[in-house]
Amino acid sequence: MNVLIVGASGLVGGNCQAYLTQFAEYTVHGTHLSYGTPASVYFNSCDLADPKNAEFTGFAPDVIVHCGALTFVDYCESNQEESYLKTVTSTANLLALSSQHKSKFVYLSTDYVFDGQQGPYTEEQLVNPICVYGAHKLAAERLVIDSGLPHLILRITNVYGNELRGKNFVARILNQIAAQEPISLVLPIDQYATPINALDVAKALKSLLDGDKQGIYHLGSTDYMNRYQLADRVVRKFAYAAATLTQTTTAALAQPAPRPLNGGLMSHKFLSEFPDFRFSNIDDYLTTKTHA
Numbered sequence: 434m435n436v437l438i439v440g441a442s443g444l445v446g447g448n449c450q451a452y453l454t455q456f457a458e459y460t461v462h463g464t465h466l467s468y469g470t471p472a473s474v475y476f477n478s479c480d481l482a483d484p485k486n487a488e489f490t491g492f493a494p495d496v497i498v499h500c501g502a503l504t505f506v507d508y509c510e511s512n513q514e515e516s517y518l519k520t521v522t523s524t525a526n527l528l529a530l531s532s533q534h535k536s537k538f539v540y541l542s543t544d545y546v547f548d549g550q551q552g553p554y555t556e557e558q559l560v561n562p563i564c565v566y567g568a569h570k571l572a573a574e575r576l577v578i579d580s581g582l583p584h585l586i587l588r589i590t591n592v593y594g595n596e597l598r599g600k601n602f603v604a605r606i607l608n609q610i611a612a613q614e615p616i617s618l619v620l621p622i623d624q625y626a627t628p629i630n631a632l633d634v635a636k637a638l639k640s641l642l643d644g645d646k647q648g649i650y651h652l653g654s655t656d657y658m659n660r661y662q663l664a665d666r667v668v669r670k671f672a673y674a675a676a677t678l679t680q681t682t683t684a685a686l687a688q689p690a691p692r693p694l695n696g697g698l699m700s701h702k703f704l705s706e707f708p709d710f711r712f713s714n715i716d717d718y719l720t721t722k723t724h725a
């Protein structure tokens with residue numbers, strides 16, 4: 434199966450590329466935008482006419498996995514046009530490419546399509562985004578559904594894991610511990626989600642592709658925790674970590690973009706179809722780290 438991963442220089446795309454590449458039946462190409470990696474080529478999904486774009490006609494992908502988006506939630510709130518371009522227009526462009534190659538389209542989405550009143554959420558619950566990022570992710574989901582192409586929409590949240598840039602929330606804390614830097618974080622205790630290892634997203638993607646599945650799937654681990662609890666779990670693992678974690682509330686933080694407070698995603702549908710699949714959790718991930 435030929436798989437094109439757009440956004441393979443990032444956390445989710447990078448894990449998907451590294452994981453799928455291990456299997457002989459998969460041939461995987463990955464792309465980057467601003468951060469070149471040894472395993473990726475340049476591709477700007479916001480502008481298919483960009484002369485620097487890699488060419489995939491010969492590769493003829495059976496599957497296109499779209500991991501590109503403007504993911505800075507607060508920045509999206511005050512830069513709506515840029516958010517629309519990078520999240521919605523980029524999806525429309527890649528759907529056109531998918532249509533050209535008759536590829537299955539895999540879209541990575543989020544629990545921010547919900548309002549956070551009733552999480553953790555199942556696929557059947559009503560969407561109601563409360564910030565620009567969530568609204569644009571939902572608009573992109575709808576383009577995918579309306580395209581008529583075979584597709585998967587994978588909703589995820591609070592992703593952590595190994596990545597080249599180490600920029601995710603957990604990786605940044607681990608990097609600070611490793612560098613023996615003092616850590617001082619003020620974190621909300623009322624933003625709940627289901628943190629997930631990007632490697633589990635990659636494994637779930639392979640199961641779904643192998644099973645020729647279509648539709649919306651929620652992927653979440655067994656953890657349901659707030660930001661403070663997640664950071665606390667990480668720093669407690671390393672007795673020598675010099676960390677001051679301070680609890681606060683979302684209201685006190687006054688972040689530009691409203692947050693879905695009781696967010697998170699339930700994997701019941703996925704697990705009912707793949708009963709042998711085991712989602713790992715943050716403690717499992719930390720046991721792979723003998724040093725931060």
Ligand SMILES: NC(=O)c1ccc[n+]([C@@H]2O[C@H](COP(=O)([O-])OP(=O)(O)OC[C@H]3O[C@@H](n4cnc5c(N)ncnc54)[C@H](OP(=O)(O)O)[C@@H]3O)[C@@H](O)[C@H]2O)c1
Binds near residue numbers: 439465519
């Ligand atoms: N991380 C999370 O907690 C989380 C939660 C929910 C949903 N998601 C969704 O999962 C997807 C992947 O997230 P992530 O955390 O892996 O993000 P990430 O680490 O920021 O990676 C995003 C990737 O997309 C590329 N990209 C950005 N804009 C692009 C464009 N216009 N054209 C082509 N490539 C572009 C980036 O390239 P460069 O870095 O090379 O510029 C990078 O490879 C996103 O759709 C995000 O909304 C993530």
